[in-house]
Amino acid sequence: MAAASLNSVVSAIQAKFQVAQKTEFRGETTLTVERTEIKDLCAFCKDTLGFAMLLDLSGVDNFGTEPRFEVVYELYQMDTDAHLRLKIAVSEDALEVPSVITIWPTADWHEREAFDMYGITFTGHPDLRRILMWDGYPFFPLRKDFPLAGRASDMPDVAFSKAAPLAGGPFVTVPSTATTKDREPRSREQS
Amino acid sequence: MLQTSPVAYDSKIEGNIIFTQIDSAMNWMRKNSLWPMPMGLACCAIELMAAGASRFDIARFGAEVMRFSPRQSDVMIVAGTVTYKMALAVKRIWDQMPEPKWCIAMGACASSGGMYRSYAVLQGIDQLIPVDVYISGCPPRPEALLEGLMRLQRKIETEHPLREQKRELIASFNA
Numbered sequence: 001m002a003a004a005s006l007n008s009v010v011s012a013i014q015a016k017f018q019v020a021q022k023t024e025f026r027g028e029t030t031l032t033v034e035r036t037e038i039k040d041l042c043a044f045c046k047d048t049l050g051f052a053m054l055l056d057l058s059g060v061d062n063f064g065t066e067p068r069f070e071v072v073y074e075l076y077q078m079d080t081d082a083h084l085r086l087k088i089a090v091s092e093d094a095l096e097v098p099s100v101i102t103i104w105p106t107a108d109w110h111e112r113e114a115f116d117m118y119g120i121t122f123t124g125h126p127d128l129r130r131i132l133m134w135d136g137y138p139f140f141p142l143r144k145d146f147p148l149a150g151r152a153s154d155m156p157d158v159a160f161s162k163a164a165p166l167a168g169g170p171f172v173t174v175p176s177t178a179t180t181k182d183r184e185p186r187s188r189e190q191s
Numbered sequence: 192m193l194q195t196s197p198v199a200y201d202s203k204i205e206g207n208i209i210f211t212q213i214d215s216a217m218n219w220m221r222k223n224s225l226w227p228m229p230m231g232l233a234c235c236a237i238e239l240m241a242a243g244a245s246r247f248d249i250a251r252f253g254a255e256v257m258r259f260s261p262r263q264s265d266v267m268i269v270a271g272t273v274t275y276k277m278a279l280a281v282k283r284i285w286d287q288m289p290e291p292k293w294c295i296a297m298g299a300c301a302s303s304g305g306m307y308r309s310y311a312v313l314q315g316i317d318q319l320i321p322v323d324v325y326i327s328g329c330p331p332r333p334e335a336l337l338e339g340l341m342r343l344q345r346k347i348e349t350e351h352p353l354r355e356q357k358r359e360l361i362a363s364f365n366a
Contacts, residue, residue, distance in 0.1 A: 132276070132311070141311070147310075149309070150311070151310070159276065161275050164310070164312065164314055169308055
């Protein structure tokens with residue numbers, strides 16, 4: 001039932017908006033759409049198609065490709081239990097995405113997190129401050145070119161940061177059926 | 192006068208006098224009434240709560256009065272992961288605590304950053320405030336916290352509060 005309704009949803013979207021790519025994977029539908037149309041499309045999805053809930057909004061850093069960033073919207077329709085994923089590509093030169101906070105108020109903190117971690121600016125957001133790091137932190141830590149250990153920064157009377165001692169790490173566990181001795185976490189260079 | 196009650200005021204015991212050094216008396220009073228500032232930041236706080244509850248009962252060591260006001264507390268128990276964003280709040284609360292004050296770094300995270308070798312976590316609370324006792328464990332069991340508290344009590348016994356007060360007073364005259 002969900003799949004049938006999702007097909008009509010996709011065709012309704014395709015009739016009104018540009019859909020660059022449609023992906024089906026394990027019953028999950030992902031539509032890659034235009035960045036400029038995302039706000040109208042989200043309003044259409046909520047008001048006309050009944051996607052009342054925004055489950056998640058996150059950023060993705062595809063470092064080395066162009067456009068570098070993506071923003072992913074995870075939509076949910078409660079009546080038919082249908083999920084829909086929307087993706088937009090965001091270039092590093094124009095890191096601006098229209099905010100969907102007026103459509104789903106829950107987008108508030110999600111957009112703040114994406115801004116905090118990737119530096120993606122959401123235009124129209126009423127309070128776009130960092131949410132996990134402190135105001136004035138100079139880096140965007142989930143970008144792929146940012147080291148796990150972090151970088152030194154100093155903001156007097158607010159906070160400072162130093163690079164963490166990794167001591168050969170990060171240490172990763174290799175999933176296997178081998179003994180505990182072989183499975184225990186070790187650095188990628190040693191494994 | 193005929194004594195009829197088995198319980199009576201005994202002037203020989205009540206009137207007795209104990210001689211001691213004032214340093215020892217102050218240390219004795221301080222170490223047996225350590226009011227903690229429970230700085231519970233992660234899972235260590237759960238063990239801290241267990242240490243405060245009936246089974247482990249930190250009250251046996253005079254440290255059951257968890258004060259959520261830093262003005263009334265003597266020992267800050269940093270229990271958990273100190274993120275850089277939280278570090279400022281921890282420091283500010285420490286600065287608000289009146290002297291004399293002590294600090295227990297409870298668990299791997301508070302002692303050294305623990306397993307969080309990452310951009311977001313302060314690598315040990317001792318980078319910001321002086322720590323008296325480090326407790327290993329991830330998280331430490333309540334017994335380990337009690338042992339840490341007893342170590343702190345033993346450390347307090349070795350202090351010379353009056354001598355230090357005198358020294359500070361003389362230094363203030365000279366200044």
